[in-house]
Amino acid sequence: MHGTGVPIATPFDDGGRIDHDRLASIADWLESEGVDFLVPCGSTGEAPLLAPDERVAAVETVAETTELPVVAGTGFEGFEPTLETTERAAAAGADAALVVTPSYYGSDDAALESYYRDLADESPIPVILYSVPKFTGRALAPETAAALAAHENVAGIKDSSGSLESIQRLVSLTSDDEFSVLVGSGSAYAAGLAAGADGGVLALANVAPARASEIYRLERDGKTDAARELNAALVELNRLVTAEYGVAGVKAALEVRGRPAGDPRRPLQPLADDDRSTLEAVLEEVLETTAAP
DSSP: OEEEOOOOOOOOTTEEESSSHHHHHHHHHHHTTSSSETTSSSSSTTTGSSSSHHHHHHHHHHHOOOOOOOOOEOOOOOHHHHHHHHHHHHHTTTTTEEEEETTTTTTOOHHHHHHHHHHHHHOOOOOOEEEEEESOOOOOHHHHHHHHHSTTTTTEEEESOOOOOHHHHHHHHHHTTTTEEEEEGGGGGHHHHHHTOEEEOHHHHHHSSSHHHHHHHHHHHHHHHHHHHHHHHHHHHHHIIIIHHHHHHHHHHHHHHOOOOOOOOOOOOOOOHHHHHHHHHHHHHHHHHHHOO
């Protein structure tokens, strides 16, 4: 997997149900903006708040809408529901599965390695590891990812630690394998690509897809300084839609961009009016001061 992926926001209607028409519209828009693959049911897509049937239905909608590769978020806390959802996502059109590290019981890396290896043995589609310590409280060690990289059905890792050192070590330790290292932090995207990462899965790409994608293309074409300059211009926007406001910020920004996605699902709350004004000002400045490709 290479290029810029989008952990696509899940739109809800006024009754709190997935709005599949809006989801298809957002997917179509993202493809037209030049992203390389779509990731329904990731963290930004409120995956922990979606039932298995809802996840499969969302994957099917995205897969039927786009010509791009589809990487489905299928991870649950237990092995059986993760495998079942992965199998169903594959049948719905997913090309790979993004599987978050189980965290509730504090499993160590030895247990996580066994979990992923067993899942990859049975999964009908390639498995991409997903390390997101902000939510799970534990980063998957690069050595563990490297041990799994030799498995023919483990295709890569999304590293959302925000650590450039982690990206560098993952690249170095998996250089002999067919294994994609994907940056999960929009603020570190250009630096991660320069360190050898193959692409990224960025919440930022929901709201500035053309510009996030351009960072990858600039770096791919050897224009490292230009990639880093563009990335620097997006850092504040990325901070607002991730660390500061999270899913509510992504959805508010999508509304500003003419792609409304409804409110987040409870217990998440919509963005407050003052915060919405701050976000809108930053987004408009980014759109005015950076050129879309």
